[in-house]
Amino acid sequence: MVDNKLAQDEAQRAANYEALKSEIESDVSSEIAVKAENATVSENAEINNIAENFREKAVNEVVETEREVERSRFLARISQIVDYIFYVIYALLTIRLLLALFAANQNAGFVKFINSITNPLYAPFRGIVPSLRTEDGFTLALPLIIAIIVYLLVHLGINGLLRIFAHRKTEI
Numbered sequence: 001m002v003d004n005k006l007a008q009d010e011a012q013r014a015a016n017y018e019a020l021k022s023e024i025e026s027d028v029s030s031e032i033a034v035k036a037e038n039a040t041v042s043e044n045a046e047i048n049n050i051a052e053n054f055r056e057k058a059v060n061e062v063v064e065t066e067r068e069v070e071r072s073r074f075l076a077r078i079s080q081i082v083d084y085i086f087y088v089i090y091a092l093l094t095i096r097l098l099l100a101l102f103a104a105n106q107n108a109g110f111v112k113f114i115n116s117i118t119n120p121l122y123a124p125f126r127g128i129v130p131s132l133r134t135e136d137g138f139t140l141a142l143p144l145i146i147a148i149i150v151y152l153l154v155h156l157g158i159n160g161l162l163r164i165f166a167h168r169k170t171e172i
Contacts, residue, residue, distance in 0.1 A: 075166040079159055086155040092118050097144040103137035122147055
C-alpha cells in the first residue's frame with residue numbers, strides 16, 4: 001500500500017500558494033486601478049511622459065537590433081565567402097601534396113595545371129624545410145603541409161575577427 005499523504009500535502013500546498021498568489025494579484029491590480037483613477041493632472045502628465053520615454057526606447061532598441069542583425073547577416077555572408085576561398089586553397093594544396101606523394105608525372109597536363117595554380121600559394125613556403133623523397137620519386141612535401149597549416153590558422157583568425165564584429169553588443 002502506497003502512502004499518498006506526502007502527495008496530498010504537496011497538492012494542498014500548491015493549491016494554497018495559487019490561491020494566495022491570485023488574491024495578492026487581485027489586491028495589487030485594484031490598488032493600481034484606484035490610484036490611476038485618482039491621479040492628478042501632474043501625475044497623468046508624468047505617467048504620459050514615462051510612457052512616451054518607454055515607447056521611444058523600445059522603438060530605438062528595435063531599430064538598433066535590426067541594424068545589428070543586418071550587419072551580422074552581412075558579416076556571415078563574408079564569412080561564407082572566406083570559408084569557400086580557403087576550402088578551395090586547402091583542396092588545391094592537398095591535391096598538389098597527393099600528386100607529389102604519389103610521384104605523379106610532372107609533364108602531365110593536370111599536374112602542370114595544379115602546379116601553376118598553386119605556385120603563388122606555395123611560393124612563400126618553398127624551401128622552409130626539406131621535402132622527404134624516396135628513390136622511386138615519392139615525395140612528402142613538408143613545405144606543403146606547413147602551408148596548409150598556416151592557411152588554416154589564417155582562416156581561423158579571419159573567421160574569429162569576423163565573429164567579433166558580428167557579435168551583438170548587449171548592455172546591462
